[in-house]
Amino acid sequence: MAKEIEVDHLIVGAGFGGVCAAIKLDEDGERDFVVIERGNDVGGTWRDNTYPGAACDVPSQLYSYSFAPNPDWSMSFSPQPEILDYIRRVAEEYGVRDRIVLNTTMDAARWDDERQRWLVSTSSGRRTTTYAAKTFIVGPGPLSEPKLPDIDGIEDFQGEIFHSARWNHDVDLTGKRVAVIGTGASAIQIVPEVQKVASHLDVYQRTAPWVIPRNEHRYSSLEKLAFRHVPGLQRAARTAIYWGRELYVPAFTKNPKLALPAKMMALQNIRKGIKDPQLRAKVTPTYEIGCKRILISNRYYPALDADNTELVTDKIAKVTGSSIVTTDGTEREIDVLIVATGFYTTDIPVAHHVIGRTGRSMADRFAQTGAAAYKGTTVPEFPNLFFVIGPNTGLGHSSMVFIIESQVQYIRDAIRTMRHHRYATVEPREDAFEAWNADLQERMKPTVWSSGGCASWYLDEQGRNTTLWPRTTFVFRGLLHTFDVAKYVVTGASERLHEEVNA
Numbered sequence: 001m002a003k004e005i006e007v008d009h010l011i012v013g014a015g016f017g018g019v020c021a022a023i024k025l026d027e028d029g030e031r032d033f034v035v036i037e038r039g040n041d042v043g044g045t046w047r048d049n050t051y052p053g054a055a056c057d058v059p060s061q062l063y064s065y066s067f068a069p070n071p072d073w074s075m076s077f078s079p080q081p082e083i084l085d086y087i088r089r090v091a092e093e094y095g096v097r098d099r100i101v102l103n104t105t106m107d108a109a110r111w112d113d114e115r116q117r118w119l120v121s122t123s124s125g126r127r128t129t130t131y132a133a134k135t136f137i138v139g140p141g142p143l144s145e146p147k148l149p150d151i152d153g154i155e156d157f158q159g160e161i162f163h164s165a166r167w168n169h170d171v172d173l174t175g176k177r178v179a180v181i182g183t184g185a186s187a188i189q190i191v192p193e194v195q196k197v198a199s200h201l202d203v204y205q206r207t208a209p210w211v212i213p214r215n216e217h218r219y220s221s222l223e224k225l226a227f228r229h230v231p232g233l234q235r236a237a238r239t240a241i242y243w244g245r246e247l248y249v250p251a252f253t254k255n256p257k258l259a260l261p262a263k264m265m266a267l268q269n270i271r272k273g274i275k276d277p278q279l280r281a282k283v284t285p286t287y288e289i290g291c292k293r294i295l296i297s298n299r300y301y302p303a304l305d306a307d308n309t310e311l312v313t314d315k316i317a318k319v320t321g322s323s324i325v326t327t328d329g330t331e332r333e334i335d336v337l338i339v340a341t342g343f344y345t346t347d348i349p350v351a352h353h354v355i356g357r358t359g360r361s362m363a364d365r366f367a368q369t370g371a372a373a374y375k376g377t378t379v380p381e382f383p384n385l386f387f388v389i390g391p392n393t394g395l396g397h398s399s400m401v402f403i404i405e406s407q408v409q410y411i412r413d414a415i416r417t418m419r420h421h422r423y424a425t426v427e428p429r430e431d432a433f434e435a436w437n438a439d440l441q442e443r444m445k446p447t448v449w450s451s452g453g454c455a456s457w458y459l460d461e462q463g464r465n466t467t468l469w470p471r472t473t474f475v476f477r478g479l480l481h482t483f484d485v486a487k488y489v490v491t492g493a494s495e496r497l498h499e500e501v502n503a
């Protein structure tokens with residue numbers, strides 16, 4: 001029999017989202033909570049992605065909590081180890097580290113309507129624990145389940161094989177023949193590092209990405225000192241970066257032609273980085289810039305142009321025990337295969353494990369509607385469940401930490417509202433959910449993600465964009481500033497009758 005622990009709030013995931021939720025609940029005096037984390041540390045994607053060259057492509061001043069500025073970033077775009085250290089430090093300094101239960105996996109979650117609790121079964125090795133929680137805050141991260149390519153024979157490969165997000169540091173790539181499958185954000189950081197040490201590198205490109213220069217800056221000691229001691233300086237830097245980034249929004253959401261300067265920069269990046277005209281042609285995308293995530297690198301193209309690298313654009317036919325064979329019949333022998341093929345994004349993996357009030361799983365609901373939530377945070381049939389980074393909250397231009405803080409503000413206000421009015425449950429009304437999502441999908445139509453002529457992880461199998469937010473981030477923040485209880489069905493703690501507020 002699993003041990004049961006009653007808590008007010010259960011948070012799943014200790015990445016940027018879960019840690020932020022924990023800190024802010026604690027600040028509100030909501031001390032009865034537990035964070036469960038399946039990994040062996042906090043940090044989420046920044047704990048998992050340890051591949052060589054891993055770094056953020058959003059400036060550090062913005063890619064950090066507004067309430068915990070860090071004057072010590074070494075670079076304008078932080079490397080992964082610094083970001084991981086930052087999350088660890090913030091969790092420690094804000095006193096939530098000991099509320100995080102590591103190495104604990106959420107196996108299943110079920111809403112118990114009798115008890116008005118989420119019953120969340122977890123396991124840690126052979127130990128199982130069920131949490132009975134009033135509210136359930138779900139922040140597993142949209143980029144946490146690695147996706148392996150479905151390529152004939154890949155399971156028969158006899159050399160070393162690993163996903164970019166599960167880097168095997170025991171494998172020394174020096175002098176090896178290495179293949180990298182994929183040319184997304186992860187791959188373009190990995191390729192220059194591998195090219196430096198491998199005897200030969202094959203990069204398998206299915207679709208060329210748009211890559212603009214990485215205007216990186218190393219902060220001097222003087223700058224760090226100024227960030228630490230000059231009042232308001234770091235906040236001003238953050239604000240300037242924030243608004244600079246918001247200026248990109250119309251190019252993504254209204255008129256892709258506005259992205260022409262970025263396209264010119266990307267084309268110049270190709271000319272600068274690659275001498276061979278044939279290779280230049282191969283890496284030049286044929287779709288609108290912004291349709292897939294815009295990547296930043298100064299080192300990717302020179303690495304492709306290096307003598308020990310081959311960019312392979314023929315389709316992969318199969319993998320054998322020691323090679324990759326493309327559809328033109330060419331076989332390339334390799335020692336190590338790195339799959340940088342992305343993550344399960346639109347098929348939100350956690351949804352398969354969550355059963356709501358009506359007895360069906362969230363995945364079943366999403367099978368009908370596509371992954372969708374009200375304000376990216378709450379879902380009808382799933383009372384008192386709040387996503388951090390839920391459907392349609394992703395960004396192509398700015399910091400997800402800004403989105404996380406906006407959602408956490410909404411969740412805090414929901415909890416305050418529930419306490420104040422003694423509500424036992426809140427659940428978004430279907431009409432509010434439908435109106436929100438109809439508006440979202442209408443706004444998706446003119447975006448470059450819909451009309452830019454590419455396939456991307458932003459779109460689900462039906463071609464619906466269920467991942468991105470199609471407006472400015474300040475609009476998102478404004479819409480989530482206050483918990484709009486009128487859009488919810490609420491029940492009182494004792495009478496159990498569903499009462500519609502402002503029906």
Ligand code: NAP
Nearest residue numbers: 055056057149182183184185186187206207293340341342
């Ligand atoms: P991704 O953007 O989904 O890229 C996956 C790559 O693998 C694509 O080039 C894709 O080609 C290719 N691919 C997938 N399946 C394939 C198959 N069966 N055969 C051949 N190629 C295949 O994944 P990611 O690079 O890991 O990045 C995911 C997201 O993580 C990014 O968009 C970004 O949001 C985030 N990220 C950020 C950073 C950063 O901040 N610097 C770094 C890494 C990741 P197609 O394009 O043809 O689908």
